[in-house]
Structures are given as structure tokens and as C-alpha cells.
Amino acid sequence: MYSADKTKKFAMAYIVDRCVDCKACMVACKAEWQIPDNDFRTHIDTGIAPAATERLSMHFLPHQCNHCDDAPCVTVCPTKASHKRADGVVDIDNRKCVGCRYCIPSCPYNARFFNNQLGVADKCTFCLPRIYDGLMPACVTTCPGRARVFGDINDPESEISKALKDAADNRYRVWTLRKDLGTEPNIYYIQK
Amino acid sequence: MTKCRISRRRFIQGTASVGAALASMSSFRLLTGSSPASAEPQQGVTYAQNWCEMCFWKCGLTAKVVDGKVKKLEGQPDCPSNYGKLCAKGNAGVFQLYDPDRLKTPLIRDGERGSGKFRKATWEEALTYVAQKTNELKEKYGPETFSIFAHGSGEHSFVELVEIIGSPNYCIPSYAQCTGSRDIGWALSYGKAVGGKEPVDSQNSKCIMLLGRNIVEALHVGEMQDFVEGVAKGAHVIYVDPRFTKTAAKANQYMMIKPGTDSALLLGMINYIIEKEIYNKNFVDGYTHGFDLFKEHVAEYTVEWASQITEIPQTEIIKAAEKLCEAAPHCYIHPGRRLTRYGNDTQFTRIVACLNMLMGNWEVRGGIYRTVGFKYDAPHMVHFDKPYADRADGAGSEEFPLGPKNLGFANKLMEHIANQDVYPLKGMFVYGCNPLHHHGSTEMVKKALENTELLVTCEIYMTDTAWLSDVILPESTYLERYDPVISTGRRKGYIQFREPAVNPVFDTKGGWEIAAQLSAAMGHENEFLDVREYNRLAFEALGITEEYMKKHGVWVANESTPYPVEDGEEEPSFRTPSGKAEFYSNLCEHFSYPPMPSYEENPVPAEDEFRFLFGRLSFHTHARTQNNAWLLALHKSEVPLWIHTDRAKALGIKDGMQVRLVKEGFKSNPCTARVVDYIHPQAVFLPYGFGHETKGLTRITGKGARTSDFTSNLTDPISGAAGFHNGFVKLEIA
Numbered sequence: 001m002y003s004a005d006k007t008k009k010f011a012m013a014y015i016v017d018r019c020v021d022c023k024a025c026m027v028a029c030k031a032e033w034q035i036p037d038n039d040f041r042t043h044i045d046t047g048i049a050p051a052a053t054e055r056l057s058m059h060f061l062p063h064q065c066n067h068c069d070d071a072p073c074v075t076v077c078p079t080k081a082s083h084k085r086a087d088g089v090v091d092i093d094n095r096k097c098v099g100c101r102y103c104i105p106s107c108p109y110n111a112r113f114f115n116n117q118l119g120v121a122d123k124c125t126f127c128l129p130r131i132y133d134g135l136m137p138a139c140v141t142t143c144p145g146r147a148r149v150f151g152d153i154n155d156p157e158s159e160i161s162k163a164l165k166d167a168a169d170n171r172y173r174v175w176t177l178r179k180d181l182g183t184e185p186n187i188y189y190i191q192k
Numbered sequence: 193m194t195k196c197r198i199s200r201r202r203f204i205q206g207t208a209s210v211g212a213a214l215a216s217m218s219s220f221r222l223l224t225g226s227s228p229a230s231a232e233p234q235q236g237v238t239y240a241q242n243w244c245e246m247c248f249w250k251c252g253l254t255a256k257v258v259d260g261k262v263k264k265l266e267g268q269p270d271c272p273s274n275y276g277k278l279c280a281k282g283n284a285g286v287f288q289l290y291d292p293d294r295l296k297t298p299l300i301r302d303g304e305r306g307s308g309k310f311r312k313a314t315w316e317e318a319l320t321y322v323a324q325k326t327n328e329l330k331e332k333y334g335p336e337t338f339s340i341f342a343h344g345s346g347e348h349s350f351v352e353l354v355e356i357i358g359s360p361n362y363c364i365p366s367y368a369q370c371t372g373s374r375d376i377g378w379a380l381s382y383g384k385a386v387g388g389k390e391p392v393d394s395q396n397s398k399c400i401m402l403l404g405r406n407i408v409e410a411l412h413v414g415e416m417q418d419f420v421e422g423v424a425k426g427a428h429v430i431y432v433d434p435r436f437t438k439t440a441a442k443a444n445q446y447m448m449i450k451p452g453t454d455s456a457l458l459l460g461m462i463n464y465i466i467e468k469e470i471y472n473k474n475f476v477d478g479y480t481h482g483f484d485l486f487k488e489h490v491a492e493y494t495v496e497w498a499s500q501i502t503e504i505p506q507t508e509i510i511k512a513a514e515k516l517c518e519a520a521p522h523c524y525i526h527p528g529r530r531l532t533r534y535g536n537d538t539q540f541t542r543i544v545a546c547l548n549m550l551m552g553n554w555e556v557r558g559g560i561y562r563t564v565g566f567k568y569d570a571p572h573m574v575h576f577d578k579p580y581a582d583r584a585d586g587a588g589s590e591e592f593p594l595g596p597k598n599l600g601f602a603n604k605l606m607e608h609i610a611n612q613d614v615y616p617l618k619g620m621f622v623y624g625c626n627p628l629h630h631h632g633s634t635e636m637v638k639k640a641l642e643n644t645e646l647l648v649t650c651e652i653y654m655t656d657t658a659w660l661s662d663v664i665l666p667e668s669t670y671l672e673r674y675d676p677v678i679s680t681g682r683r684k685g686y687i688q689f690r691e692p693a694v695n696p697v698f699d700t701k702g703g704w705e706i707a708a709q710l711s712a713a714m715g716h717e718n719e720f721l722d723v724r725e726y727n728r729l730a731f732e733a734l735g736i737t738e739e740y741m742k743k744h745g746v747w748v749a750n751e752s753t754p755y756p757v758e759d760g761e762e763e764p765s766f767r768t769p770s771g772k773a774e775f776y777s778n779l780c781e782h783f784s785y786p787p788m789p790s791y792e793e794n795p796v797p798a799e800d801e802f803r804f805l806f807g808r809l810s811f812h813t814h815a816r817t818q819n820n821a822w823l824l825a826l827h828k829s830e831v832p833l834w835i836h837t838d839r840a841k842a843l844g845i846k847d848g849m850q851v852r853l854v855k856e857g858f859k860s861n862p863c864t865a866r867v868v869d870y871i872h873p874q875a876v877f878l879p880y881g882f883g884h885e886t887k888g889l890t891r892i893t894g895k896g897a898r899t900s901d902f903t904s905n906l907t908d909p910i911s912g913a914a915g916f917h918n919g920f921v922k923l924e925i926a
């Protein structure tokens with residue numbers, strides 16, 4: 001239906017300083033995708049640091065599927081239901097998913113869960129139909145902190161390319177999660 | 193149970209690879225010509241405009257309707273309330289619409305009060321029943337026997353109904369329970385109340401000071417957006433709270449204050465600023481009244497003194513004072529929200545106002561901006577004669593001359609209903625609020641409800657108050673009804689439009705329709721306009737079309753500057769007796785209140801007690817959203833109770849244990865202990881809005897504590913508003 005545009009590579013960045021842990025993104029995603037019960041496709045972790053002896057600080061860390069370039073979930077999937085698209089999105093074909101759940105523990109980011117209502121593995125899809133309809137992903141659209149930036153990193157004019165360039169120019173901290181695992185994530189963290 | 197998705201260790205490992213992505217930056221291919229496919233109209237998809245009613249900030253939103261069902265809500269990009277954004281609550285409005293727990297038909301009590309036995313009724317039956325009972329009570333006790341507690345977009349439907357019946361006893365509880373003391377304190381100082389859309393210009397501010405104003409969690413989208421913008425631009429944020437909140441997480445300077453001593457901190461800062469002469473002389477000399485007297489008055493409040501009382505180091509107090517003065521006038525000290533804390537809050541907000549005066553931040557960028565409103569010839573929904581009787585609660589009386597008669601004192605009125613000590617108060621209407629949770633004492637409210645001979649609740653859910661009602665009139669949610677257009681002011685003045693996205697899911701009606709039909713059933717001849725007719729007349733007066741509003745949902749009507757002083761268009765001016773901002777309040781003197789604010793010591797808990805603090809989570813509003821499954825999932829239905837590590841240890845309480853709050857022998861449902869170092873040892877904190885008793889909220893009944901069981905029930909002597917934070921509790925393991 002939404003065949004992959006090979007010229008694009010979709011990615012997301014979180015400007016960590018702007019996240020306030022309001023969890024609007026979690027509920028917007030739930031609404032958009034009718035995620036059952038207590039599951040969510042995206043989460044915010046709250047870390048309070050450190051002990052009382054040092055200056056108190058708290059950070060908020062959004063996360064979801066990293067749409068890895070070298071995705072273990074794709075490697076282990078026996079039916080090729082989980083696949084990497086030419087536009088960078090790691091997608092799950094519900095018709096092919098047999099619910100074997102191999103992919104769920106294989107993801108080092110704990111990004112997948114089992115959708116009991118549909119009987120398939122589930123996770124963030126970067127809001128595939130939305131983005132081909134010219135909309136932003138639901139979590140990005142709603143984020144009151146404007147912490148989430150999404151787009152095509154092949155396009156230098158896209159908001160995400162600009163955000164990453166701005167971060168590089170200003171020498172902000174930029175990282176991806178668990179670089180050491182070599183999964184090549186496509187979600188970037190930016191912190192001033 | 194979902195476990196914490198990424199452990200702290202993983203996060204640290206993540207941060208260890210800082211710079212990795214910098215390297216991959218160079219590999220971005222610089223391709224051009226990839227424009228996004230444009231949205232094509234889909235079959236079976238329609239859109240409807242609305243404003244959100246999950247809280248009271250009124251974010252503009254568009255509902256996407258697919259095959260007759262609301263599928264998704266999204267913010268209106270041009271609405272100055274929220275600029276395209278919705279919070280978690282706003283996004284969860286879809287769940288509310290289709291929630292099987294909603295009230296589905298009118299109900300008439302059919303058993304003992306509180307038994308929960310109701311019989312289903314048709315609208316005609318229910319309306320006739322209410323009308324008959326109302327007329328009987330009116331005959332017996334006089335029209336002023338009725339009261340109404342109303343909150344939300346439809347509040348005026350029932351307020352006007354009660355006025356038509358002939359009673360002046362209507363209350364908008366947000367005055368007494370939230371903003372009353374603040375608005376009066378501000379009005380005494382500047383001649384103008386703050387208003388519900390606090391005009392603090394965070395996005396341009398260089399220094400922001402918040403005293404328990406937890407912007408990030410007691411969240412209003414627009415205010416929070418501005419705050420994040422200010423933080424991103426590098427504002428210095430000073431956050432004062434006995435508890436390290438998510439707003440504290442964004443602060444440069446966090447001060448853990450001894451609960452109840454905020455005024456000492458501010459007076460100490462004021463003293464320092466005046467002594468060092470680092471205040472805004474231009475503003476103080478030119479536009480304020482009574483500075484010399486004030487200077488003398490605060491001379492005793494030294495930083496050393498403030499430090500002793502607040503437990504905040506002197507260096508921190510001085511740093512905060514200096515940071516503000518360096519940034520002045522592009523800085524502000526937040527006027528606060530729900531400033532109903534210790535029962536002397538009007539004088540506290542006077543101190544906040546005086547500190548702001550020293551900054552000279554009036555109507556300048558980064559300070560207090562001017563709310564841009566606008567006037568138009570708004571139609572009347574209904575014409576009626578104002579009731580002649582005196583209000584029972586004393587608002588606007590000799591005792592409370594500053595109490596606004598058009599808002600009332602919800603807490604005082606409830607007390608008089610409980611005691612029946614002014615005149616008989618036997619009929620109560622409740623629209624969109626839940627007095628059993630909102631007042632200072634559940635006992636008192638229960639007594640009041642018992643004393644009523646007729647209790648009618650108009651609601652969308654079976655609240656604790658509805659559970660005790662005689663008649664329940666189910667209202668349509670905001671996604672199912674029209675409402676009269678509203679005008680709102682922030683940095684721009686604007687009009688918002690609400691239309692139903694779908695037909696009512698259950699047998700419900702909008703507030704105005706219900707009020708109109710009730711009025712007719714009671715035999716009143718006052719003609720209510722139909723809401724659509726009202727809107728048509730309003731559009732005519734505004735010079736806009738319904739088509740425009742159906743397309744955009746919002747219309748910006750006034751774009752004059754919110755910074756008239758800074759932009760040199762006007763001199764600062766104030767509607768006070770002196771025409772200046774008043775350090776020395778002439779009105780206070782006139783009414784025999786202390787004209788200058790002093791430090792007043794608040795009572796402290798005993799050794800084995802805690803001060804009971806409560807407040808909001810970012811994803812719940814008051815006591816109205818707790819049963820929403822999408823929002824419950826965010827916290828796995830857990831109700832946390834914050835307690836300091838040392839105090840917990842002494843009581844044998846470990847993190848995650850189930851504990852109960854105890855006050856005068858009364859015990860709460862279990863809450864989950866959250867044992868942390870970052871709350872003051874003298875206090876515990878509970879998120880507001882849990883502890884429901886009604887069996888009609890199937891997911892949340894019996895979970896967590898109800899704050900009104902444990903708060904204090906005080907009245908501020910100037911504003912008449914409540915004071916909640918002098919409640920003291922003990923804890924025990926459940």
C-alpha cells in the first residue's frame with residue numbers, strides 16, 4: 001500500500017532537554033494505532049540521579065523502536081514478517097507474522113511487545129501511512145515540548161537533518177543507544 | 193507489569209557513545225527533490241472542530257472521524273492555546289467518548305441514598321421529576337434554597353437556570369478552591385486579577401522563579417510550551433518546592449524549602465534586593481506606591497532570618513535574588529496556581545506581587561505580559577431577572593467585601609448547607625464537579641449532601657457525588673455537542689468553536705439543552721436560545737462565517753501587542769486607588785486588612801505526623817480522568833505516596849510497600865510508598881484525584897487515597913478562598 005520510497009531514509013531525533021515526561025506521545029500513539037490495554041509503542045524513562053550527596057538531577061529519556069539498519073529482530077524472524085524497508089523503516093507484515101515471538105527478546109532495546117488482540121508482534125512503525133500521507137508521526141505531532149523531530153535524513157532541508165546539523169555545528173552531545181551492539185539505530189539523542 | 197524499558201546502566205552506555213552520531217553526520221547523502229506526498233482526501237473520513245474538555249485550558253483540536261467513529265484527536269495548529277499540541281489527557285479523549293463506564297441514560301434514585309440503587313428513566317420522566325421537586329422546595333423554603341456548583345464549558349447553563357429559579361447561590365468552585373486568593377492578592381497590588389491563562393512570558397524570559405508552580409506536571413499545554421521554549425533558550429529557572437518535581441528537573445536552581453515557609457523566603461529576598469539597591473529603580477520610583485513604608489516594613493526580614501526559617505542556605509537565597517535582578521525586567525516570579533494552601537494566601541500573593549514590582553516586569557517581554565482580549569456584542573443565551581436575596585456564603589458581604597458575587601465561595605456555601613445556619617439550603621445542583629473530592633473536608637460535604645432534599649447532578653460519569661444524588665442527568669461529552677463559541681485571551685485574542693464530531697453515543701444531551709428543558713418543565717417562560725442559533729448570532733456580531741469556523745476551529749480576532757509598555761505604546765498603568773502598583777495597599781487599609789504583607793507562621797506537624805501535600809500528575813485532571821484506561825495504563829493504576837527515606841525507615845516502610853494515610857482514626861485505601869530522598873522529611877505528597885468510592889468507576893474504585901479526607905479546611909480572611917495544606921497525617925503499613 002505504502003511502497004517504500006528508496007530515495008528516503010527516515011529517522012527520528014529526540015531533543016532530550018525539551019522532553020518533560022508528559023507522556024502525550026505515548027497516548028497519541030496508542031490512539032493512532034489502537035494499542036491494547038497496558039502496552040505502548042513508545043515509552044519515557046525517568047532517571048533520577050544521583051544520591052542525595054550530589055546535586056539532584058533528573059532526565060527524561062524517550063525511546064521506541066530504533067529502526068536499526070542491522071536489526072536483530074529482522075535476522076531472527078523465520079517468516080520475514082519483520083523486514084527492513086528501502087526507506088529505512090523496520091516494519092512487521094501482520095499477514096506473515098505467525099506469533100512465534102522470536103523477535104521480542106532478540107531486540108536489545110526492548111522495543112517489541114506481543115499484541116494479544118491481533119496475535120502478532122507489535123512495535124513502532126514510524127507511523128507508516130501517516131508519513132506517506134504527508135503527516136508527521138502521531139507522537140511528533142502531539143509533543144508539547146517539541147522534543148521529537150522526524151524526517152528524511154537524505155533530505156538536507158528536512159527538519160531532522162537541520163536539527164542534526166545544528167547539533168553538530170554547536171557541538172551538542174549527540175548519541176544513539178547502545179552503539180556498541182552494532183545494530184545501527186536510526187533514532188538520535190541530542191542534548192545541549 | 194511493564195518493566196523499566198532501558199535500565200540506567202544501558203542509558204549510561206548509551207551516553208558513552210556521544211559523538212558517534214557526529215561522525216555519521218558526514219555520511220548524510222545530500223539528495224534533493226524529495227517532497228512529501230500530499231495528503232489525499234480519504235473516503236469515509238470527516239473532521240470536526242472542537243476544544244478539549246479533558247482539562248480547562250481549552251486546547252483547540254480537530255477530531256478525525258472514520259466511518260462514523262472518532263478515531264483520533266489532534267491539536268489545531270493555529271490555536272493560540274496550544275499551537276497544534278495535545279497532552280496525554282487530550283489524546284485520551286477518544287477513550288472517554290466510548291467508555292462503557294459513562295452514564296448512559298437519566299437515572300432516578302430508587303433506594304437509600306448511597307445504596308447505588310437507581311432506576312433508568314426517560315428524559316421526560318427525569319426532567320418532570322426534577323421540575324416538580326424543585327417547585328415544591330421553592331414553595332416550601334423560598335427560591336434561595338437552591339445552590340449550584342458548576343465547572344466546565346457548560347457551567348453557565350446550570351448557573352443561569354438556578355438564577356432563573358431565583359437563587360443567588362451559585363458557585364464556580366475554581367475561585368474558592370484554586371485561584372481566588374491569588375487573583376485577589378494580585379488585584380489588590382496591580383488592580384487586575386491574574387486570570388486563568390497566567391500571563392507569564394516564559395518564552396522570552398531570562399529568569400523564571402516558580403514556588404510550587406509545577407508547570408510540567410500540573411500541566412496546561414500552552415503555559416508548558418512557553419516554559420520549555422524559555423528553558424531551551426537558556427532562561428535561568430529557580431524552582432522552590434518541598435519536593436523535587438519534573439519541573440525541578442528543568443531548573444538551574446532547586447531549593448528544597450521547609451513546607452509552609454515560602455513567604456519567609458520571598459521576604460528575605462525582598463530585603464536583600466532593597467538593601468543592595470539592585471531593584472528596578474526606574475519602575476519603583478515612577479510607577480509604584482508606598483515603597484518607603486514597605487522598605488521600612490521588610491527591614492526585619494533579613495536573609496539570615498529567612499534562611500533559618502526556610503532551611504535554605506543563605507547563599508542560595510542571595511543567588512536567586514541576584515539572578516532575578518540581573519535579568520530584570522525580563523524575568524518573573526510566578527503568581528502561582530491553586531494558591532489555596534495555608535489559609536493566609538492572599539497576603540502571600542501580595543508578597544509575590546511586591547517582588548515582581550521590584551523587577552519592573554510589567555507588560556514587558558519575559559515578564560508579565562498583557563493578556564490580549566477583545567470585546568464584541570455577544571448574544572444572550574437567555575434573559576432573566578437577577579435574584580434579589582443575599583448570597584448565603586457571604587461573598588461580597590461586609591465580612592468579605594472583596595469576594596466576587598459572580599463566583600462565590602464554594603467552600604463556605606457547602607459549610608452553610610451542612611450547618612443550615614443562614615437560611616434553609618435544601619436543593620443542590622452539581623454540574624461537572626465533584627464536591628466530595630474538591631472541598632477541605634469530606635465529612636462536611638457528606639453532611640451537606642445529607643441535608644439536601646433534592647440533589648441533581650449533571651455529569652458524564654458516575655462520580656462519588658453523583659452516586660449520592662437523587663437524579664443524575666447524563667451530559668454529552670464535548671465530542672458530541674455544540675457549545676456557545678468562546679473568546680479567550682493570551683498573547684492574542686481569539687474565538688473558538690465546538691461542533692459535535694459524532695452523534696451522542698448514549699442517551700445524553702448537552703448542558704444548555706438540559707437547562708432549557710428543565711426551565712420549561714418548571715414553568716418558567718424565559719426563552720433559551722438553541723446553541724446553534726446563539727453561535728449564528730455570535731458569528732454575525734463577530735463578522736465571521738460558520739464555514740470559516742468549521743474549517744479552522746479558531747479565529748484570531750486581536751493581535752495588538754501584549755507588551756505595550758516595552759513597545760513604548762503605553763506607560764504602565766494600574767487600576768488601583770493610587771493608579772500605581774501598590775506595595776502599600778490602599779484597598780487593604782480601607783477594608784482594615786494589613787496594608788503590607790508580613791510573615792505569618794503556619795502550624796507545623798507533630799513529631800510523628802507529616803504535612804499532607806497534594807498536587808497534579810501530568811496525565812490527570814482534578815478527580816475526573818482517573819478512570820480513563822489509557823491514562824491509567826501510564827502509571828499502571830498505581831497511586832504513589834512520596835515519603836522521605838529517613839522517615840520511611842523509622843516507620844519500617846520500604847519503597848513499593850502498600851501504606852495507608854491515617855488522620856483522626858480515619859484510614860485511606862492503600863497507596864504505594866515511593867521512598868525518596870528528594871521530598872522534605874516533614875511532608876508526604878499524594879497525587880490528587882484518587883480514592884473514589886463510587887462503584888460506577890469500575891477501574892479505579894477503591895484505589896489510592898482521597899485528598900479531601902486529609903486536607904485542612906481553612907478560609908482565607910481576605911479572599912474567602914480555601915486553605916488545604918495544614919492537614920497533618922500519620923502513615924501505617926497496609
Ligand code: SF4
Binds near residue numbers: 021022142144145146
Ligand atoms: S510528548 Fe514530548 S515532551 Fe511529552 S513525554 Fe513525549 S517526548 Fe517528552
Ligand code: SF4
Binds near residue numbers: 064065071073090
Ligand atoms: S530497535 Fe529492536 S525492534 Fe526495532 S529494529 Fe532494532 S532490533 Fe528491531
Ligand code: SF4
Binds near residue numbers: 041064123124126127
Ligand atoms: S512513530 Fe508512530 S508508531 Fe512510532 S512511537 Fe511514534 S506514534 Fe507510535
